[in-house]
Amino acid sequence: QKEVEQDPGPLSVPEGAIVSLNCTYSNSAFQYFMWYRQYSRKGPELLMYTYSSGNKEDGRFTAQVDKSSKYISLFIRDSQPSDSATYLCAMILYNQGGKLIFGQGTELSVKP
Amino acid sequence: NAGVTQTPKFQVLKTGQSMTLQCAQDMNHEYMSWYRQDPGMGLRLIHYSVGAGITDQGEVPNGYNVSRSTTEDFPLRLLSAAPSQTSVYFCATSLSGLNEQFFGPGTRLTVL
Numbered sequence: 001q002k003e004v005e006q007d008p009g010p011l012s013v014p015e016g017a018i019v020s021l022n023c024t025y026s027n028s029a030f031q032y033f034m035w036y037r038q039y040s041r042k043g044p045e046l047l048m049y050t051y052s053s054g055n056k057e058d059g060r061f062t063a064q065v066d067k068s069s070k071y072i073s074l075f076i077r078d079s080q081p082s083d084s085a086t087y088l089c090a091m092i093l094y095n096q097g098g099k100l101i102f103g104q105g106t107e108l109s110v111k112p
Numbered sequence: 113n114a115g116v117t118q119t120p121k122f123q124v125l126k127t128g129q130s131m132t133l134q135c136a137q138d139m140n141h142e143y144m145s146w147y148r149q150d151p152g153m154g155l156r157l158i159h160y161s162v163g164a165g166i167t168d169q170g171e172v173p174n175g176y177n178v179s180r181s182t183t184e185d186f187p188l189r190l191l192s193a194a195p196s197q198t199s200v201y202f203c204a205t206s207l208s209g210l211n212e213q214f215f216g217p218g219t220r221l222t223v224l
Binding site: 049 | 217
């Protein structure tokens with residue numbers, strides 16, 4: 001079993017829909033949580049970074065962390081065709097700074 | 113300011129050949145890392161370095177060597193290429209292991 005599990009999709013939604021992307025993890029020592037976005041044939045880029053349970057909002061994006069359930073989510077409101085990409089969750093163990101462990105990535109397609 | 117650069121962009125090798133993937137950064141970041149990305153697997157950490165002269169293994173280090181003689185460069189060496197090493201390779205850097213990691217554009221490697 002992988003340390004970080006993410007539904008690979010693909011996920012297809014109409015423009016304007018609310019998108020929910022999820023990851024679960026097994027090691028309670030994970031303390032830092034990130035979401036990366038990766039466009040086709042490009043390197044990943046950081047979208048959201050949080051280290052505490054609860055919600056963090058940035059424009060149309062909300063990252064949610066539930067450490068008690070070992071579950072993180074990314075919500076995208078009013079999705080746009082430009083949001084079509086692969087979304088990867090990633091996390092770091094508190095005592096192993098630098099060892100970023102990724103989920104498998106979810107491929108999202110937003111149709112006009 | 114080029115950020116993170118990787119060379120070559122594409123490479124085809126025959127089984128048993130050796131090669132070095134280059135990664136350079138001009139961001140004065142201490143932390144550098146190498147990942148490989150395979151379909152359905154997300155990104156997996158190969159090796160990382162917390163500063164010049166210091167390297168450590170990630171999740172999938174077998175078949176790869178690294179060294180870090182300067183802050184700017186972190187080459188990845190394949191000593192005897194195998195078809196299982198066919199993948200897209202990404203280099204990433206960050207100020208420290210707990211900060212945002214900036215990814216290069218990737219190297220697409222095929223081993224025949």
